[in-house]
Amino acid sequence: xSDTSEFNEHISFIQSQTNKGLSKIxxxxxxxxxxxxxxxxxxxxxxxxxxPVLVHLSGQAFKxxxxxxxxxxxAVELLHNFSLVHDDIMDNDxxxxxxxxxxxxxxTSTAILAxxxxxxxxxxxLIGLKPIVSQRFNEIALEVCEGQGIDKQFENDNxxxxxxxxVMIGKKTASFLGxxxxxxxxxxxxxxxxxxxxxxxxxxxxxxxxxxxxLLEIYGDEKKMGKSLGSDVDENKQTVLTILxxxxxxxxxxxxxxxxxxxxxxxxxxxxxxxxxxxxKLVENYVNKARKSLDSLSQEKSKFLYQYSNLIMKxxx
Amino acid sequence: xSDTSEFNEHISFIQSQTNKGLSKIxxxxxxxxxxxxxxxxxxxxxxxxxxPVLVHLSGQAFKxxxxxxxxxxxAVELLHNFSLVHDDIMDNDxxxxxxxxxxxxxxTSTAILAxxxxxxxxxxxLIGLKPIVSQRFNEIALEVCEGQGIDKQFENDNxxxxxxxxVMIGKKTASFLGxxxxxxxxxxxxxxxxxxxxxxxxxxxxxxxxxxxxLLEIYGDEKKMGKSLGSDVDENKQTVLTILxxxxxxxxxxxxxxxxxxxxxxxxxxxxxxxxxxxxKLVENYVNKARKSLDSLSQEKSKFLYQYSNLIMKxxx
Numbered sequence: 001x002s003d004t005s006e007f008n009e010h011i012s013f014i015q016s017q018t019n020k021g022l023s024k025i026x027x028x029x030x031x032x033x034x035x036x037x038x039x040x041x042x043x044x045x046x047x048x049x050x051x052p053v054l055v056h057l058s059g060q061a062f063k064x065x066x067x068x069x070x071x072x073x074x075a076v077e078l079l080h081n082f083s084l085v086h087d088d089i090m091d092n093d094x095x096x097x098x099x100x101x102x103x104x105x106x107x108t109s110t111a112i113l114a115x116x117x118x119x120x121x122x123x124x125x126l127i128g129l130k131p132i133v134s135q136r137f138n139e140i141a142l143e144v145c146e147g148q149g150i151d152k153q154f155e156n157d158n159x160x161x162x163x164x165x166x167v168m169i170g171k172k173t174a175s176f177l178g179x180x181x182x183x184x185x186x187x188x189x190x191x192x193x194x195x196x197x198x199x200x201x202x203x204x205x206x207x208x209x210x211x212x213x214x215l216l217e218i219y220g221d222e223k224k225m226g227k228s229l230g231s232d233v234d235e236n237k238q239t240v241l242t243i244l245x246x247x248x249x250x251x252x253x254x255x256x257x258x259x260x261x262x263x264x265x266x267x268x269x270x271x272x273x274x275x276x277x278x279x280x281k282l283v284e285n286y287v288n289k290a291r292k293s294l295d296s297l298s299q300e301k302s303k304f305l306y307q308y309s310n311l312i313m314k315x316x317x
Numbered sequence: 318x319s320d321t322s323e324f325n326e327h328i329s330f331i332q333s334q335t336n337k338g339l340s341k342i343x344x345x346x347x348x349x350x351x352x353x354x355x356x357x358x359x360x361x362x363x364x365x366x367x368x369p370v371l372v373h374l375s376g377q378a379f380k381x382x383x384x385x386x387x388x389x390x391x392a393v394e395l396l397h398n399f400s401l402v403h404d405d406i407m408d409n410d411x412x413x414x415x416x417x418x419x420x421x422x423x424x425t426s427t428a429i430l431a432x433x434x435x436x437x438x439x440x441x442x443l444i445g446l447k448p449i450v451s452q453r454f455n456e457i458a459l460e461v462c463e464g465q466g467i468d469k470q471f472e473n474d475n476x477x478x479x480x481x482x483x484v485m486i487g488k489k490t491a492s493f494l495g496x497x498x499x500x501x502x503x504x505x506x507x508x509x510x511x512x513x514x515x516x517x518x519x520x521x522x523x524x525x526x527x528x529x530x531x532l533l534e535i536y537g538d539e540k541k542m543g544k545s546l547g548s549d550v551d552e553n554k555q556t557v558l559t560i561l562x563x564x565x566x567x568x569x570x571x572x573x574x575x576x577x578x579x580x581x582x583x584x585x586x587x588x589x590x591x592x593x594x595x596x597x598k599l600v601e602n603y604v605n606k607a608r609k610s611l612d613s614l615s616q617e618k619s620k621f622l623y624q625y626s627n628l629i630m631k632x633x634x
Contacts, residue, residue: 089425090429116462119436150352
C-alpha cells in the first residue's frame with residue numbers, strides 16, 4: 001500500500017469513528033425539541049472532521065490512549081461547530097456544508113441556543129482528561145472568540161494591514177489547529193518542548209488553512225465548499241486577497257471595488273494582478289514553516305502529520 | 318450583633334469579594350474592544366451575586382477552602398451572566414439591572430460573542446478544582462439551556478400545565494441554584510448524601526425563586542428590579558400566574574386576555590381571583606421543602622443557609 005493510500009485509509013477511519021462518537025452523544029428528546037433538534041441537525045452535517053483528525057494524528061505520534069483521543073477529538077469538533085453556528089449568525093451566512101445554516105433553517109434564537117449547547121457538550125466531553133487539556137482548550141476557545149471579535153471589528157476598515165490580518169486569523173483559525181495538535185501530544189508522552197512544537201505545527205498550518213480558505217472563497221468549487229462563494233468580499237470583510245490587492249495598489253483596488261462586482265470580476269482582478277499567486281505562495285510558506293516543527297520528531301512519528309500538512313495545502317473543499 | 322445583621326454583613330462581604338474577583342478577570346484590550354468592551358460592561362452590572370453567595374455559604378458549612386470557593390463562585394456568576402446576555406436576545410429584553418441589555422446597547426452579534434466569552438471564562442475559572450465540580454457545572458449548564466429551549470417552546474402554547482411549567486423552571490432556574498449549593502459542598506468535606514441534600518436545598522429554593530420572579534414581574538418595583546415589568550405576560554410566556562389563572566377558569570382568563578391589558582389590569586385580575594396569594598403560597602411551600610434538606614445538618618452548618626432561604630422568600634428585587 002502506498003504512503004498516501006495508507007494515510008487516506010487512516011484518516012477515513014478517524015473520520016468515521018468521530019462521526020460514530022458524535023452520533024452517540026445523548027440528546028434528550030423529552031420536551032426539548034427546540035434545543036436538541038438543531039443540535040442533531042448540526043452533528044449530522046458533512047464536516048471533514050479535520051480538527052479531530054489532527055488531535056488523533058498528533059496523539060498517535062505520542063502514544064496517547066485512543067479513548068482519550070476520541071474524547072478530545074469529539075470536544076474539538078463540537079467547539080468547531082459551536083463557533084460555526086454562532087459565526088453564521090454574525091456573518092449572515094445562510095449555507096453551511098451544503099445545507100441551510102441553523103439560523104436560516106430555524107431562527108436566530110434557536111441558533112444561539114444550539115451553539116451554546118454544542119459548546120457545553122464539548123466541555124462535558126473533556127471530563128476525565130488531564131486538567132491541562134481543558135485549560136488549553138478553553139484558553140484557545142477564548143482566542144477564537146477574540147479573533148471573531150477582531151474580524152467583526154475589521155469589517156469595512158480599509159486600513160487593516162497584512163500584519164493585523166495575520167493576528168486576526170492567528171487567533172480565529174490558527175490557534176485552534178494549534179491546540180488540536182498540542183492536545184494530542186499532551187494526552188501522550190511528550191516533553192513541554194514537543195507540545196510547544198506541536199502547537200506551532202498546528203498554528204502555522206492554521207494560517208495556511210485560512211489563507212487557503214480565502215482563496216477558495218473566490219476560486220473554489222461552490223458544490224465542494226457547500227456554501228455560496230464571494231460573500232466575505234461582498235460583506236467587505238478583510239481577506240488575504242483584498243489586503244494584498246490594496247497593499248499592491250490601493251488606488252487601483254478602490255477604483256475596482258467602487259461598484260458591484262461579480263465573482264468572475266474578482267477572479268480576473270486577483271489573477272491578472274498576481275494576487276492569487278502571491279496568496280498561494282503564502283500558503284506554501286506557512287505549510288513549510290509548520291513542517292519545520294516536525295524536524296525533531298522521528299520519521300515514524302511525523303509521517304502522518306507531514307501528510308496531513310499536504311492535505312491542508314492541497315485541499316479544494 | 319443580631320443573627321440577621323451578622324448574616325447581612327457576611328453576604329455583603331461575599332458580594333464585595335465576588336465583585337473584586339470579577340473586576341480582576343484579565344480582559345485583553347489589544348485589538349479586541351469588539352469582544353471585551355461588552356464583557357466588561359456586563360461584569361460591572363449590578364447583579365446581586367446570589368449564586369456565588371450560595372456557593373460560599375454551602376462551602377463554608379462544609380469547610381471548603383475559600384480560594385476554591387471564590388473560583389467556583391466567579392464561575393457560577395459568569396455562567397449566570399452568559400445566560401442572561403443570550404436570553405435577553407432571545408426574549409427581546411432591552412433592559413437588565415437597570416441598564417440597556419448588551420444586544421440593545423450594541424447589537425445581536427456583539428451580544429452573542431460576549432455571552433460566549435463569559436461562558437468560556439467561567440470554564441477557565443474552574444481549572445484546578447476537582448473534576449466533579451466542572452462536570453456538575455456543565456451538566457447543569459446543559460439543563461439551563463434545555464430549560465430555556467422548553468421556555469421558548471412553551472411561548473404561545475396555552476395548554477401548558479403546572480406540572481410542565483415546574484419541569485421547565487426546574488431546569489432553567491432551580492437546577493442552577495441546586496448546583497451552586499452542591500458545588501460548595503463538593504469543595505468541602507461532604508458525604509454523597511450531604512451533597513445530594515445541598516442540591517435539593519438549592520433546587521427547591523430555585524423553584525421558589527422563579528415563582529417569586531413571576532410574581533415580581535407583575536407586582537415588583539420597576540426601579541428595584543431594574544427592568545420593565547409585565548413583558549413576560551405580554552410576550553405570552555407561561556408564568557405561574559397565567560397558568561394558575563388558566564387552570565382556575567380558562568374561559569374567564571381567555572376572555573380577559575382577548576385584548577391588550579395594562580400592568581394594572583393584570584394586577585387586579587390576579588389579586589381579585591386569589592391567583593397572587595396562591596402563587597405566594599407556592600413560594601412558601603418550596604422554601605419550606607428546601608429547608609427540610611437542612612434538617613440533618615448541625616445548627617452551626619445550617620444557620621446561614623436557613624437565612625439565605627429567607628432572603629429568597631422575601632426578596633423584592
